[in-house]
Amino acid sequence: MKTKYFDLIDQTFDFPQEEFALNNNELHFHGIDLMELINKYGAPLKFTYLPKISDNISRAKGWFADAIKEHNYQGSYNYCYCTKSSHFKHVLNEALKNNIHIETSSAFDIDIIENLKAQGKIDDNTYVISNGFKRDQYVQNIARLINNGHKNCITIIDNYEEINLLSEVINDTYNIGIRIASEEEPKFEFYTSRLGIGYKNIVPFYNREIKNNPKVSLKMLHFFINTGIKDNAYYWNELLKCMKVYVDLKKVCPSLDSLNIGGGFPIKNSLAFDYDYAYMVSEIINQIKQTCDEAGVEVPNIFTEFGSFTVGESGGAIYKVLYQKQQNDREKWNMINSSFITTLPDTWAINKRFVMLAVNGWNKEYERVLLGGLTCDSDDYYNSEQHMNAIYLPKFNKEKPLYIGFFNVGAYQETIGGFGGLQHCLIPTPKHILIDRDKDGQLMTSVFAEQQTSEELLSTLGYDFSINRALVKEETILDEALEVLTKS
Template identity: 20%
Template sequence: MNAINKMTNHFYFGGCDTIELAKKYGTPLYVMNEEHINERCQEIRDDFLNKYENTKAVYASKAFLTMKMCKIIEREGLGIDVVSGGELYTAIKADFPMEKIIFHGNNKTLDEIEIAVKNNVGRIVVDNLYELELLNSVAQAFGKNVEILFRITPGVDSHTHKYISTGQVDSKFGIPLKGDIINEAVKKAMDLSNIMLMGFHFHVGSQLFDHSSHIKAVKILVKLMDDMKKKTGFVTRELNTGGGFGIYYKKGDEPKPLTYFTDAIMETIIDECKTYGLLIPLVIIEPGRWIVGEAGITLYTVGAIKEIPDVRTYVGVDGGIPDNPRPALYGAKYDVVVANKMDQEKDEVVTIAGKCCESGDILRYDLEVPKLHSGDILAFKSTGAYNYSMSSNYNKIPRPAVVMVCNGEDQLMVRRETYEDLLKNEL
């Protein structure tokens, strides 16, 4: 997928010359590789869906979502999870099968719940008792029965950045397993006229290289399944184990194959259910970043180069926080190549600065590169997840275009915003 053309010494991605892509579409430019996405989906089918009975996989669309992406996921036989009305609307406009959608969110609005119920979304993951009551009233108004999962906070601390850790006790997500809250929630759901409780959901965090937190959470959830059966008579039919499988971003990262997580999850569920004498529920996984993270790159053009003697050399590019907030938000780091100088020795160290009016708009500190000049093209790798989806118009900067590449062919997927687009809603 990633290659160097020895004739041009250019960086190729998905069979396409990235320098030609930059000329054709301009920069900054998001480039997504459909081959990589297809391969990851195939791996899910081979090593999880076809390996274990009674399993499902849904794509966590918050990582990257367009109508084209919906079509790819539908073709690959996976479901989609959404967390907002906008993501759900995108799936609706793409004619994605509604029964294969799972709707998450810790504070769904009335409008979002109405859209989900009206369009027969397959599962709604209920985060709290307020939402449970609201959902039931909406379902009654539409004359629908809604199948739900309860999101559980298992109290597991994953070793990742605190902003992407979600399974600890002190979390804005889910129902904590403290006191009698979950008992009350299960009893309430069983009593409500238009609610069908199917099971439970958990998510322990993102960008994980160790499966220990998944194993701990599974054990906690299976015990919960047993407790709820004894206390309320509820039999769990579905257990959604979330995602969070880590990918490669930079030197030192050691991502594991999908089976490292899924085999551990399934073996633990099977063993624990056997111990408690429970039927094995339908098991769901929700990979997002793992499917699209390494499938994307972002191209930038070098502009001003500012050398501060004996201190630092700043290399300005035509993007920054608006197209990739993760370095400023999480301290995220990426592998970077000079796409038009792949054959040249890296003999200087520079800091890549974004163009926004923020001192924190630094895309990469202390990067080893060949001698740079204005007009060079930089390619930031592994930007397929949480770059386009988190992009903004800070400093009134239009969002970049998104291009899909596959087997040497390129296709515009999202057009570049214009200045006029920035003002279209202003009065």
């Protein structure tokens, strides 16, 4: 009878997989010995495997190159990374090795762009697609970037007032795009995205505000689907509606030459994940070309904004199971030495699921469990996997620590959770490790950030930690004096 944890995984999925393999009943991720990482750095632990960022960029570029060749598509392709997925310097440095462009979302993003330019990581040829609702500081920063010579900045207009705001502070001509306020998926609580301008209003808006404005050149139509690029009727219907707007707009606006199909590719969230990226890219290119050919207009240059797809699959989180609580005859709680709310907030906020596997103990029998975090909040738990509606892990043994890993968690978790700031119930941010490979393919690891200390958290809260140090010092002196008196 097959009752081992390995048997469960092996008979449920194709295993091993490209990034996961087993060695001596312990999990390896992209050739990384995770138990060796734990023994060296401890747990809880977060890590970023940098080569995966470049790998995913290269894959996407390859799919678009193949599709463009297959359909004899005359436009170009431009890969943009949307920084909101992860703003960390090590992520941008790795991504920018691949001749990509940048999409921004807020005022401080422009400061990052200027910092990268100063380091020579990007230059004036790099497209900066400035998206999002623009408050005054964002407008000022975009203007500064353009006034300092970055002509390849395309500001995506989100509402009717932004052109006037930009024109007041930009000295010369500048390029813009218009974001379509797409209709949301039927299950949403509202019909139309709060971002962008409605389908029917775009051509009238162009004729009224842009056509005869000598400072503004419309270059891009921006099409974003919140649910991402999926092979379903909703996505294809919205794409065709977008293309109708593009064709109508192109006929009255010769400067329009680009289409931004933001929305993003999905990333692997289960060992059963199945998505035909190459097919989707080919069909998108085919649909765009067919629509343009039928209307007799030139095909647009294609821009994509991949955030989670760029960085998500590079990240991992490892926890130790501290204790098992039998709360009733059916529910066993494995308590981890961290918190899901603070370290994987997507699991708590939007019921996000990630690839979750035991790191060790694959030769043990498995059991059904729930996973609980350390905070006193009843919502700090993770209790189901999409493929089986339950969690199965090797049986807990307090004498032999069990470690579990969550994978493909590299996008959004730190920014949502507040990296380096306050955490729920003051559970500290775990140690974060960067993993890379040298020119010979050998693994290199370094500590990006140590686990948060109580001093850092109390300082953020406004407490004077020097008082604590003084009290500790005073207690130490008293203890030493008492010890001397006792001996005498």
